[in-house]
Amino acid sequence: MVKDISVTLAGICLKNPVIPASGTFGLGYEMAEVFALDRLGAIALKGTTLEPRFGNPTPRIAECTGGLLNAVGLQNPGIDALVGDVAPKLRSLCSTPLIANISGFSVDEFGICCEKADACAAIDIVEVNVSCPNVHKGGMAFGTDPAAAAEVTRRARKATRKPLFIKLSPNVTDITAIARACEDEGADGLTLINTLLGMRIDIRRRKPVLANRTGGFSGPAVFPVAIRCVNQVAKACRIPIIGCGGVSSAEDLIEMMMAGATAVQVGSANLRDPLACPAIIDALPAVMEQLGIEKLQDIIGIV
Amino acid sequence: MEKRICTIERNSPVAPGCLRMSLTAEESLLHRCGQFVEVAVPGQYLRRPISVSLSEEGRLTLLYKVVGKGTAALAALKPGDKLDLLTGLGNGFDSSACRGKALLVGGGIGVAPLLQLCRDLRAAGREVSAILGFNTAAEILLREELEALGARVTVATMDGSAGIRGLVTDALQEAGADYDQAYVCGPMPMMRALYPLLPDASEFSLEERMGCGTGLCFGCTVQTTEGPRRICHDGPVFKKTQLPW
Ligand SMILES: Cc1cc2nc3c(=O)[nH]c(=O)nc-3n(C[C@H](O)[C@H](O)[C@H](O)COP(=O)(O)OP(=O)(O)OC[C@H]3O[C@@H](n4cnc5c(N)ncnc54)[C@H](O)[C@@H]3O)c2cc1C
Numbered sequence: 001m002v003k004d005i006s007v008t009l010a011g012i013c014l015k016n017p018v019i020p021a022s023g024t025f026g027l028g029y030e031m032a033e034v035f036a037l038d039r040l041g042a043i044a045l046k047g048t049t050l051e052p053r054f055g056n057p058t059p060r061i062a063e064c065t066g067g068l069l070n071a072v073g074l075q076n077p078g079i080d081a082l083v084g085d086v087a088p089k090l091r092s093l094c095s096t097p098l099i100a101n102i103s104g105f106s107v108d109e110f111g112i113c114c115e116k117a118d119a120c121a122a123i124d125i126v127e128v129n130v131s132c133p134n135v136h137k138g139g140m141a142f143g144t145d146p147a148a149a150a151e152v153t154r155r156a157r158k159a160t161r162k163p164l165f166i167k168l169s170p171n172v173t174d175i176t177a178i179a180r181a182c183e184d185e186g187a188d189g190l191t192l193i194n195t196l197l198g199m200r201i202d203i204r205r206r207k208p209v210l211a212n213r214t215g216g217f218s219g220p221a222v223f224p225v226a227i228r229c230v231n232q233v234a235k236a237c238r239i240p241i242i243g244c245g246g247v248s249s250a251e252d253l254i255e256m257m258m259a260g261a262t263a264v265q266v267g268s269a270n271l272r273d274p275l276a277c278p279a280i281i282d283a284l285p286a287v288m289e290q291l292g293i294e295k296l297q298d299i300i301g302i303v
Numbered sequence: 304m305e306k307r308i309c310t311i312e313r314n315s316p317v318a319p320g321c322l323r324m325s326l327t328a329e330e331s332l333l334h335r336c337g338q339f340v341e342v343a344v345p346g347q348y349l350r351r352p353i354s355v356s357l358s359e360e361g362r363l364t365l366l367y368k369v370v371g372k373g374t375a376a377l378a379a380l381k382p383g384d385k386l387d388l389l390t391g392l393g394n395g396f397d398s399s400a401c402r403g404k405a406l407l408v409g410g411g412i413g414v415a416p417l418l419q420l421c422r423d424l425r426a427a428g429r430e431v432s433a434i435l436g437f438n439t440a441a442e443i444l445l446r447e448e449l450e451a452l453g454a455r456v457t458v459a460t461m462d463g464s465a466g467i468r469g470l471v472t473d474a475l476q477e478a479g480a481d482y483d484q485a486y487v488c489g490p491m492p493m494m495r496a497l498y499p500l501l502p503d504a505s506e507f508s509l510e511e512r513m514g515c516g517t518g519l520c521f522g523c524t525v526q527t528t529e530g531p532r533r534i535c536h537d538g539p540v541f542k543k544t545q546l547p548w
């Protein structure tokens with residue numbers, strides 16, 4: 001039973017489509033002693049901004065049925081630390097492709113960060129996050145309006161020749177309008193979805209559970225929303241999609257690929273089980289056998 | 304970090320709302336004192352962090368308080384049930400930092416990790432005294448266990464129903480403790496009140512709501528003198544000099 005689980009994403013060959021999602025895999029090397037990072041198809045790095053950020057006050061995490069809310073608020077050491085320190089260190093530990101995840105509070109900030117990521121040899125793909133719901137100025141604002149998303153994409157496209165993915169928010173009326181705007185401005189691909197805006201209240205204390213009041217909802221409960229978004233965008237655009245949202249098993253990954261994803265990011269599942277990604281990779285051949293799939297690449301967008 | 308499937312050997316009340324759980328596994332369950340585990344709880348998406356109270360080759364003992372759905376679900380488990388754990392998390396206390404006499408200060412369920420710490424200190428021949436704070440006499444935890452290890456224990460209760468009436472800070476002043484190195488674990492307000500009273504080398508075990516417990520989510524960050532740090536990954540134990548309180 002030899003199965004081909006490799007995929008080609010925007011010209012880059014991934015040995016498998018499993019990628020830990022941004023913000024759910026630390027700086028990237030925390031698990032280096034637990035499993036070989038080279039087993040991963042690629043690694044999406046923590047969301048990075050021009051300046052270092054402490055992020056939001058705590059509590060930043062709230063339990064929900066089928067997932068969690070997070071309001072980390074883009075805690076990160078800043079783009080200079082990413083390109084000068086984090087990414088090179090990770091590159092010295094593994095050869096799997098690295099995806100820089102860029103956030104910003106202005107179009108220029110996105111642009112400058114993308115230029116710095118472009119100049120960093122350790123980074124293979126640039127993913128621009130126009131969908132973070134946890135920062136108050138910017139963040140998701142760029143991902144909820146086609147014109148703003150187009151402007152960020154245009155600036156990012158000028159800044160880098162590396163494969164450029166735009167990461168979209170599900171918190172919009174028509175995700176295909178945003179997706180097409182990014183495609184028209186030269187994005188090489190799209191990552192979807194980021195978290196859904198949510199809130200929990202501690203009914204005993206009569207206060208929001210999160211210090212930030214609201215947070216991003218993720219985990220298995222958002223999986224159907226992610227499948228729907230990926231499928232709608234796959235029908236509306238020609239560029240490749242990295243599917244993300246609620247994936248926790250090899251079956252979920254195959255469903256996501258059938259919906260239209262070329263590769264798949266695994267987020268919250270890493271928080272519950274830091275071995276989730278290698279477990280999904282290990283389970284793939286047997287699940288493909290059951291489903292009569294020889295080559296994963298063959299099922300992309302068949303539904 | 305290791306993932307372990309453990310068998311519950313015992314899970315029974317030790318004080319109102321508090322239970323002691325002992326777990327066994329075929330593989331090693333050895334922890335440094337002050338490290339914690341992340342327990343997968345039936346019906347909850349996220350694991351829950353619990354300190355290791357005592358660790359032996361194939362056995363772990365946890366001491367926990369029921370405060371919500373996750374800990375309530377833990378309390379409902381029976382001997383023989385299996386539990387999925389991430390073990391060996393966090394840095395732990397540095398018991399070797401104590402060259403003379405040790406003082407342990409714990410409040411409420413925060414006393415849990417002090418048991419293994421006391422054992423390690425005693426095994427290294429250190430003199431240990433402990434100040435434990437609770438609301439009321441019925442809630443006292445670990446007094447006998449620590450005394451059995453040869454620690455001199457002072458209890459403080461808020462209502463005066465046992466030991467000194469008041470906070471651990473009152474007990475600290477009243478007992479006029481004689482020590483070279485202090486170790487603290489308990490609620491944040493208690494630790495902040497102790498902070499100015501203790502020497503620079505003192506170690507504080509911090510708590511924060513956690514997402515992963517393994518350094519992946521940046522959910523548990525605290526500001527330190529060295530910049531933002533993840534409590535689960537760089538702590539939970541921090542030296543007084545690292546805390547900008
Ligand atoms: C490193 C570490 C070690 C810990 N060791 C122990 C231990 O040995 N024994 C023990 O009983 N508890 C310990 N805790 C606290 C324990 O993790 C929480 O009480 C538990 O996660 C609550 O889960 P729940 O689902 O029952 O409550 P929830 O429904 O999640 O919350 C109920 C209430 O508990 C509070 N709470 C939730 N999580 C935490 C937390 N992490 N810290 C403080 N308050 C919280 C909430 O604010 C809420 O009011 C530790 C926490 C950390 C971070």
Ligand SMILES: Cc1cc2nc3c(=O)[nH]c(=O)nc-3n(C[C@H](O)[C@H](O)[C@H](O)COP(=O)(O)O)c2cc1C
Pocket residue numbers: 021022023024046047048070072074101129132167193194195217218219220222244245246247265266267268269514520521
């Ligand atoms: C704790 C946490 C932090 C996150 N941080 C980022 C981030 O920095 N940048 C980003 O693009 N997405 C971030 N995300 C979103 C995830 O990458 C992913 O898009 C989302 O969680 C949905 O996938 P999931 O259901 O598999 O978790 C974060 C998610 C979580 C749970």
Ligand code: FES
Pocket residue numbers: 512513514515516517518519520521522523524533534535536
């Ligand atoms: S709880 Fe996730 S980083 Fe500490």
